[in-house]
Amino acid sequence: MAVLLLLVGVIVWVGARGLMASNELKAVVPLASQIQGEIGSADTAAASTTAASLAAHASKAAELTSDPIWRAAEVVPWAGGNLAAVREMSTELDRVASQVIVPLAGIAGSIDTTSLRSADGRIDLAPLVEARPVVGEAVIALEAASARIDAIDADAIIGPIADARSEFADAIDAASEAMTTLDRTVRILPEMLGADGPRNYLILFQNSAELRTGGGIIGALALVHTEDGRVTLIEQAASGDIGYSSEPVLPLPEAETVLFGNRLGTYIQNVTATPDFSLSGRLAAAMWARDRGTVVDGVIAVDPVGLSYVLGATGPVAVAGGGTLSEGDAVRALLVDTYERLDDDHAQDAFFASAAGAVFGALSSASIDPAVLIAAVTRIADEHRLAIWSAHDDEQAVLADTTLAGMQATQTSLGEQAYAVYLNDRSGGKMDAYLDVATSVEVADTRDDGRSEVELTVTMTSTAPPDAAVSLPRRTTNGGMFGVPPGVIATNVTVYSPPGAFDAGVSYDGAPVGYQSVNADGRIANNVAVDLAPGATATVVYRFVSAEPGQVTPVAFATPLMTG
Structure with a gap:
């Protein structure tokens, strides 16, 4: 009888604490959505308060499912595995709340896209640099949480708990992916924008009416200067302004030579024929340095469809000849109408250069909504219309694991x-x-x-x-x-x-x-x-x-x- 009473007591105790833990976990769900809205509206104070409340509920759920009686009940056949799974998920939620959500809510306001940009268009880089430790630790915490949740045997637990485990795992993985992207951004963007000194970048505007592996031949080029968060257009050129060489400007891998020929390394128009954008970038940089005398810190390629998405963020821009380009007509205007309207190569090149300069000028405006621009750039990257190579090995190492490193990196990813x-x-x-x-x-x-x-x-x-x-x-x-x-x-x-x-x-x-x-x-x-x-x-x-x-x-x- 004593054993039976003890067993009943354990069941009641575990059941009651399980119910209370369930209520705590249910309270977390609306708070998570609330934090997202508060961060999105740059209400840092409210986000911090909500994060603290969420963390308190998560901590209580972990406490309710980790006392000695609960742990002892985990040895009971069938029920024990389910109790262990609930405890482990509650513990991981507590860790994520305290190690990820609360710290990030505290810095959200400082790295908000609106607050980073000043009235003159300059980007304040200090908050991005200061965010690095918090973001880096969040990445580590999420990776650890993902591994521990994945270690829970889904086949050994009942349906509702297995479903909760699956949903939690998906949420952690999504958060980890987003946090990894943010981590890469705060690690390399400040330096690319001149936090440690001036930088120069070569922009390649591809023409997808004449395809190359990376998107199209190079139709126009621009040199931009970055320094202390300010971006300035320095020089523009048509692809025809960059000279031809009889031999490749850099040694070419054998496979590239066989597939794409020596012209890959002799004509600027062909540098994106290879899927290896690190090679494209080095070739373009070498050609530019040879002809223009400027050693660049990196090379960026984008195509006209990508530019049209940018115009969706900036609004229409005026171009040479009195016309305008907008998101809806830019692609056809650049890749079809230009050849019907202008029959001279130099006039076509001038129009492309004018369009590129106009888009860049609009990007430099302080009036552009950074959130809309980020959405446009994200879409460009998702469609493989943007590629970046850095001449700085540490930055290139960060880029190399992303689709921004070009087509070859995309296939690997x-x-x-x-x-x-x-x-x-x-x-x-x-x-x-x-x-x-x-x-x-x-x-x-x-x-x-x-x-x-x-x-x-x-x-x-x-x-x-x-x-x-x-x-x-x-x-x-x-x-x-x-x-x-x-x-x-x-x-x-x-x-x-x-x-x-x-x-x-x-x-x-x-x-x-x-x-x-x-x-x-x-x-x-x-x-x-x-x-x-x-x-x-x-x-x-x-x-x-x-x-x-x-x-x-x-x-x-x-x-x-x-x-x-």
Whole structure:
């Protein structure tokens, strides 16, 4: 009887404390949403108060689920595993609240995008530098919490607790990803903006009407100067202003030479033909230093679609000739109308330079909403329309793990089952304004050894008018140069496999086709030349065998187009 009474007492005790802990945890949910709103509205005082309240509820939940009786009950078969899971989740929430939420709420106001920018457009860098320890510790705390939550065996707990574990794990992972991004930002942005001394950056404006792997040929360039949070446009140039060299300005890797030729390193227009933007940046920097005499601290590339997103934040800008550019018309104005309206290369270059300068001038305005601009830049980065290389090794090491480091880094970040589709124009014209591309990848079959037979399909369509050869400007069709008939879209379509994958052939419109194959640092790079007459469609299927058994979730991404 005594044992029975003791057991009943334990059940009542644990049940009561479990109910109280549940109430504490339920109180946390609305407070978490409330903090987000308060931080978003820059109400730091309110956010700190709410964070303290959230931490108190989390601490109480951890206390209620960690007393000796609760811990003793964890040895009971079936029930014990569930009790342990509740305790562990409560403990992790308490840690996250005290080590992440409360400290971040305290600095949120100082790194708010609105408060960082002064009336003259200068960015106050000191708060970003001061935030580094808090943000860095938050990253460590979230990574530790994620590991401990993942260690809870979901198969050993009942449905409601397993669901709570899954939701908590997802929330921690999302917070960890966001915090890692913030950590990288506060670690490198102050120096890039001149916190430790003046910097110079070369901006490459890509023209996606003539595709290159990274987005398009280089059509215009700009040199910007940063110092103590202030950004100034120093110099502009057209790509034609940068001289050609008979030999590459830097040694080129063998795979790049085979796939893209020496022109990768001899013409500024071609530096983004490689997926390795660290190479693109070094090549562009070397060419600029040779011709302009300025050694730059980094190189940044963006395409016209990306510029249009920026215009969504700045509003329309005036350009040479009395016109304006806006988010809705910038892409067509830059990549189609320019060639119909201006038949002189120098006039086209001047228009591109004017557009780039106007957008930069709008960016420098103190009236722009930083939050809207950040949203635009995030969209540009998500669509792979922005790439950054730093000449400073410590900063490049931070960038190298992000998609901002270019297409090669993006493929790496997508994991060991990621395929990349890179497009390079062969006509020298601007026909890619009329190119549509659809890409898909799937496991077609599984071999006896467990490896997957992967098929990556690229479907390309020309939307050029039937009479493109005569109706489109010569600068658009390039008039038959390089052996490509006017009006034809000519593209090298190169697919990079994941590391260690095996080549299994290529077909073009259902029939086997010859192709160029190169080993690029452990990745297979298979290249096929595709020519599309106006209105034509071609389908190319690249086949591979996965590097390892069980790789059944391949993913793919491609060079961004002007059509989205």
